[in-house]
Amino acid sequence: MSGSDSAGDSFFADWVNVYPKSVKGKFRRLKWISLSILLGVYYLGPWLRWDRGDDAPGQALIVDLTSQKAYFFFIEIWAQEVYYFTGVLIIAAISLFFATALAGRVWCGYACPQTVWTDLFMWVERRIEGDRAARMRLDKAPMSFGKAIKKISKHVAWVFIAFATGGAWVFYFNDAPTLAVDILTANASFTIYAIVLSLTGSTYLMAGWAREAVCTYMCPYARFQGAMLDDDSLVVTYDETRGEARGAHKKGTSWEGRGDCIDCNACVAVCPTGIDIRDGLQLECIGCGLCADACNNIMDRVERPHGLIRYDTLRIMNAQAEGKDPKYHLVRPRTIVYTLILLIVCMIMLAALVLRTDTSVNLLRDRNPLFVTLADGSVRNGYTVKILNMKRENRTYHMRLAGVKGARMTVIGHAKTPVEEIRLNVRPDSVSTFRVFVYAAHSALAADSNEMRFVVTEEQSQRIMKHETTFRGPVK
Amino acid sequence: MPTKIEKDIVSGQDTTGHEWDGIKELDTPIPRWWWYTLWATVVFAAVYVVLYPAILPGGPTKGLLGWSQYKVLADDQAAATAAQKGMRDKITSAELGAISEDADMLNFAMAGGRAAFGDNCAPCHGSGAQGFVGYPNLNDDEWLWGGKLEDITTTIRYGIRTTHEDSRSSEMPAFGVDEMLDAKQIDAVADYALSLSSSSPAVGPGAAIYEENCVACHGDTGQGDKEQGAPSLKDKVWLYGGDKATVVQTINGSRKGVMPAWAGRLDEATIRSLAVYVHSLGGGK
Numbered sequence: 001m002s003g004s005d006s007a008g009d010s011f012f013a014d015w016v017n018v019y020p021k022s023v024k025g026k027f028r029r030l031k032w033i034s035l036s037i038l039l040g041v042y043y044l045g046p047w048l049r050w051d052r053g054d055d056a057p058g059q060a061l062i063v064d065l066t067s068q069k070a071y072f073f074f075i076e077i078w079a080q081e082v083y084y085f086t087g088v089l090i091i092a093a094i095s096l097f098f099a100t101a102l103a104g105r106v107w108c109g110y111a112c113p114q115t116v117w118t119d120l121f122m123w124v125e126r127r128i129e130g131d132r133a134a135r136m137r138l139d140k141a142p143m144s145f146g147k148a149i150k151k152i153s154k155h156v157a158w159v160f161i162a163f164a165t166g167g168a169w170v171f172y173f174n175d176a177p178t179l180a181v182d183i184l185t186a187n188a189s190f191t192i193y194a195i196v197l198s199l200t201g202s203t204y205l206m207a208g209w210a211r212e213a214v215c216t217y218m219c220p221y222a223r224f225q226g227a228m229l230d231d232d233s234l235v236v237t238y239d240e241t242r243g244e245a246r247g248a249h250k251k252g253t254s255w256e257g258r259g260d261c262i263d264c265n266a267c268v269a270v271c272p273t274g275i276d277i278r279d280g281l282q283l284e285c286i287g288c289g290l291c292a293d294a295c296n297n298i299m300d301r302v303e304r305p306h307g308l309i310r311y312d313t314l315r316i317m318n319a320q321a322e323g324k325d326p327k328y329h330l331v332r333p334r335t336i337v338y339t340l341i342l343l344i345v346c347m348i349m350l351a352a353l354v355l356r357t358d359t360s361v362n363l364l365r366d367r368n369p370l371f372v373t374l375a376d377g378s379v380r381n382g383y384t385v386k387i388l389n390m391k392r393e394n395r396t397y398h399m400r401l402a403g404v405k406g407a408r409m410t411v412i413g414h415a416k417t418p419v420e421e422i423r424l425n426v427r428p429d430s431v432s433t434f435r436v437f438v439y440a441a442h443s444a445l446a447a448d449s450n451e452m453r454f455v456v457t458e459e460q461s462q463r464i465m466k467h468e469t470t471f472r473g474p475v476k
Numbered sequence: 477m478p479t480k481i482e483k484d485i486v487s488g489q490d491t492t493g494h495e496w497d498g499i500k501e502l503d504t505p506i507p508r509w510w511w512y513t514l515w516a517t518v519v520f521a522a523v524y525v526v527l528y529p530a531i532l533p534g535g536p537t538k539g540l541l542g543w544s545q546y547k548v549l550a551d552d553q554a555a556a557t558a559a560q561k562g563m564r565d566k567i568t569s570a571e572l573g574a575i576s577e578d579a580d581m582l583n584f585a586m587a588g589g590r591a592a593f594g595d596n597c598a599p600c601h602g603s604g605a606q607g608f609v610g611y612p613n614l615n616d617d618e619w620l621w622g623g624k625l626e627d628i629t630t631t632i633r634y635g636i637r638t639t640h641e642d643s644r645s646s647e648m649p650a651f652g653v654d655e656m657l658d659a660k661q662i663d664a665v666a667d668y669a670l671s672l673s674s675s676s677p678a679v680g681p682g683a684a685i686y687e688e689n690c691v692a693c694h695g696d697t698g699q700g701d702k703e704q705g706a707p708s709l710k711d712k713v714w715l716y717g718g719d720k721a722t723v724v725q726t727i728n729g730s731r732k733g734v735m736p737a738w739a740g741r742l743d744e745a746t747i748r749s750l751a752v753y754v755h756s757l758g759g760g761k
Contacts, residue, residue, distance in 0.1 A: 368604030372615040372758060375711035380615075382758060412756070437758050 017139070018212055018274035020122060021266075023131035025293025034110045035119055037417060043164065046171030050074075052403070054365040055429055063173050075353070087349040094345065098230040098338040102330065103311065104235035109288030114214050117165070117207035117273065121158055128154045132269055157206045159200065166199030212273035217286050223283070229376065231330040237285050238267075238278040238309050241320045246278075249302060260304045267291035268310055277309055358390040361456045363467045371472045377475040379445065383436045385454065389426040396459040397424045399436075403452040404471050405444040410437045423459075438471060444471045560584075564745035571626045575752050582752070589753025592746050596738070597754075605757050610716055610733055615757045618713040622702040623761035629751040635737030638704065643737060646704040651689065652728030661685050666723045672698035672709045673718075 048060035050073060063070045068079035077084055099106055108115060129135045129150050141147055170192050171179060182188040183196065197362035206214055215222055229235065238261075241260050246261035261278070268276045270291060273284040277291045295309040316326035374380055389395045400421040401407045408418035412435040415422050426432040438452070452471040483492040484502055490505045508652050526530070528539040538544070563584045567575055575581045594603060600611045607613035612620060621631050621644050634642040651657040657665070661681075667691070668682025685694075693706035700708035707715060716731060738747055754760070 296602050340634075369602075369606035369613070369615055372606075372613065373712060373757075374616050375618040375708065377712035380758060382615075 010426060015213075016274060018267075018272065019132045019135050020272045020274075020290075021269040021294075022126055023270040023294045023297070024288050025290075025296055027293045028340060031110055031288060032121065035116050038113075038116050039120065043168050046168065046176040055174060057205075057390070059175055061172060062175070076268055076386075076390070081356070084349070084352070087345060087352070090345050091342065091349070094338055094342050097343060098335065100225065101230070101233055101334050101338060103287075104229060104233050105221075105225060105287035106287070106404035108215065108286035112286075114206060114285060115272075115288070116220070117161075118211050121207040122212075122272070124157045124161070125154055128157065134443050155208070156392055158204055162200040162203035162207070163196070165203045169199050170195055176296065211343040212284065212286075213285055215273060222286075225283075229281075230331055230334060231318075232313050234311040234313055235281055236277060236289055236292060237281070237312050237314070239307065239312070239320070240278075240318065241317070243278070243308050248261075251302075255304070260299070260308050262298065262302060266294040266298050266300055270294040281314070284386065295389060316417075338381055357421055359395065359458055359463065359465070360388045360389070361454070361465045361467055362386040363469055365469050372476070373442075373474060374439070378439055378441050379471075381438050381471050383438065383454070383469065385434045385436050385456075387424065387426050387430055387434070387456065388431050389428065392428045394428055395426050397426060398422070398457045398459065399424055401438060401452060402455055403451055404438075404440050407438055407440045407444070407452065407471065409439065411435065412437075440471060440473070442473060445471070445476070448473055448475045521524065539616055564743070565750050568743075569743045572629060572748065572751070575748065576756075585749040585752040588746060589749035589751075592742065592750050593753055596742065597750070600735075605754065612715060613713070614754050615759055617759040617761075618708065618711055619702065619759070619761070620705045620707055621717075623755070623759055625751055625755050627702070628749060628754050628760070631735070632742075632747050632750055632754075633737065633739045636735040638734065638737045639730055640737040640739070644705060646693070646706065647732065648693070648706075648726075648730045649689075650728065650730035654729070657685065657689070657727070662724055662727050664691070666701075666720055666727055669698065669709050669723055669727075670718070670720060675713060711730065 030044075045061050046059060049058055050060035050071070051058055052071070053364040056069075056076075057064055057071060059071065060073050061071070070077040070085075096107055099142075125135070129138055138147055138150065167180075167183060170183075179192070183192065208217070216268060242259060243261035244259040246263045247258050249255070249258075249262045267278065268291075269291070271277070272288065272290065273286060275282050275284045277285065289311065292307075292309040292311070296306045299306055299308060313328065316328070361384070364384040364386075365386075370381075372380045372382075385399070387397055398421060401409060408420055409422070410416060410418050411422055414421070414424065414434065418439050424432070424434060450471045450473070452469055454462060454467040454469065456467070481503075482500075483489070484489050484491060484500075486708035486714075487502060487504075489502045489504055491500045494501050524530075525537075526539070527541045528543055530537050530539065563581070564630060567581055567585055570578075570581065575585050593601075593605065594640055597605070601607055601614055602611070605614035607615075618625065619627065621627055621636070630642075631644060633642045634644060636644045637646075638656040641687075649656060650663055652659070664682035666682070668680060668686050671680075671682075686694075692712075693704050694709055700706045712718070714722070715733070716726055738750075742750070
């Protein structure tokens with residue numbers, strides 16, 4: 001696509017197909033467990049029910065865009081409280097840095113959606129096309145009926161999974177059972193289908209085709225991991241001191257004077273990004289540890305100890321090479337700082353959640369006109385008062401005025417003749433808007449702009465909310 | 477001028493022959509995809525010019541598809557009108573007072589009234605209906621022709637001092653210009669008129685003149701008469717200004733504020749919506 005007619009080297013790296021071999025071992029098992037939990041949460045999450053009464057969604061996890069509220073089990077977040085989401089993102093980011101400082105790119109290897117779905121897609125691929133050698137043979141073979149069947153069924157399975165993935169996403173924003181029926185009976189909205197299809201497309205593309213290229217070329221995280229890691233982070237490493245000099249080993253011959261690495265390439269064959277871990281820590285390595293599993297299996301066979309490839313720190317590797325006594329530094333300034341930040345943010349979030357108010361008052365002052373002079377010479381100002389009731393029960397509020405002598409108010413629909421104080425009802429889980437006209441004698445005003453307060457008291461809790469505003473009149 | 481074109485070893489590309497302080501530029505051809513994109517846009521433009529309106533050397537063309545922005549606008553407006561028809565019919569046929577009782581109708585009337593007010597009424601009455609000198613403030617509780625929903629509707633529908641046969645109409649004599657009162661008398665009655673809005677009405681030479689000339693419309697205590705659009709002189713709201721010079725000017729030359737009749741220019745539903753909106757501004761009776 002570069003369009004270059006040059007006969008020389010391309011400026012782009014060639015695309016190399018990676019055919020990861022299946023492997024068994026403790027890290028592979030860990031990856032399967034992580035995959036099952038994460039996909040289980042993702043696909044089944046929206047189907048969890050949670051009874052909130054008739055007025056709210058009965059879904060445990062839902063972002064209800066219509067009512068602009070997000071529900072997370074017993075927590076209910078209103079649109080204006082979106083900062084909780086910011087807090088969650090900060091915690092996620094710091095946790096990621098913390099995990100990286102401790103154990104390298106474990107996020108990439110075990111929990112990143114790219115890894116998880118790629119793993120799932122590879123599992124499907126292996127089921128249909130066979131393991132590494134079979135797949136390489138199949139790709140080299142000329143097109144035949146059998147090959148076409150295998151390829152087509154693989155892609156159909158991939159598209160099906162991708163569709164389920166895109167479908168699950170929209171369930172987090174709608175009632176899942178209702179929407180599932182709507183989608184399958186072609187009754188859902190265009191927006192829903194557009195989102196589902198675009199996510200189906202991206203899942204199929206990313207997990208089926210792009211795979212390790214996403215990690216290597218697209219993901220910024222791979223590029224700045226150098227700043228996140230240090231010599232004391234556990235990373236997947238090849239123990240060079242023990243492994244070299246490498247070479248083929250005949251059964252029964254001595255291990256004296258040679259390394260434990262038998263150069264079998266098992267570690268390379270299983271690598272999902274197609275690298276050789278024995279070359280040292282690399283940009284492409286996602287820290288999944290599958291090479292360690294592969295190597296351990298080989299070590300069992302040649303009757304040498306496990307751990308020629310393992311999670312270890314660079315400092316220990318270097319110390320070993322120099323024959324010194326290695327030491328772990330899991331507690332070090334970097335991890336301490338991350339822990340502190342995490343604790344602080346978590347505490348702030350917890351405090352914010354515990355202390356969050358379930359009611360508030362907003363006030364809008366009419367600016368056009370600023371004030372109205374009435375027939376009897378008194379002055380009227382208009383206000384819009386919004387009272388939020390975030391509780392799931394009817395609540396009563398008492399509103400009165402302070403700051404301007406003799407000020408009275410009418411509330412459209414609630415008080416026709418001017419009153420000093422008024423009782424207002426706000427329905428459960430809603431915002432009520434009241435149009436308030438405040439009247440004051442011109443003689444009671446000290447200046448053209450006067451400080452005034454709306455004092456709103458919630459009846460049950462006796463919580464008092466004061467709102468400062470101004471009351472304007474003609475220039476004195 | 478190009479000096480020496482040579483082959484670059486790394487890329488195999490010719491150089492342009494230019495050299496700046498030892499830096500040579502490769503003569504890399506424009507990428508194919510770029511050419512294809514360019515030609516695709518040229519083809520697109522050619523097809524577009526045939527199908528859609530275009531300005532050609534021979535003059536503007538309408539295009540084969542017959543598409544035009546006017547048509548799009550007309551279609552959109554027709555669609556909007558069709559969508560609003562049910563609600564508009566409901567408002568047109570409802571009792572005036574019932575519009576505010578029904579949440580849906582009230583909502584529609586308020587939104588429609590606010591928009592229609594901005595389009596038609598704001599130039600004189602102001603965007604916040606606060607009025608200007610000679611143009612009444614619609615927020616206050618003083619009305620020339622009445623502040624009930626029915627009164628406001630009638631005023632909007634037929635206007636004030638228009639040629640419409642049902643127009644609200646009245647005329648204050650130009651006492652000075654028509655030589656009904658001399659300057660001294662005008663001065664005295666202006667004093668009297670101004671004193672009506674203070675707490676203790678002054679009795680002076682103006683009282684007799686007022687009794688003779690003004691009472692018929694403005695009432696014996698200056699309370700005004702909404703049937704004739706005669707403003708109250710007792711209150712603190714002055715349409716043209718409450719200072720003596722302005723009042724003298726009013727008595728001398730009269731005032732004849734005019735408001736257009738909106739019947740025929742706005743449909744019934746819009747007029748009713750406007751009335752509901754204006755009535756809600758705070759002064760509605």
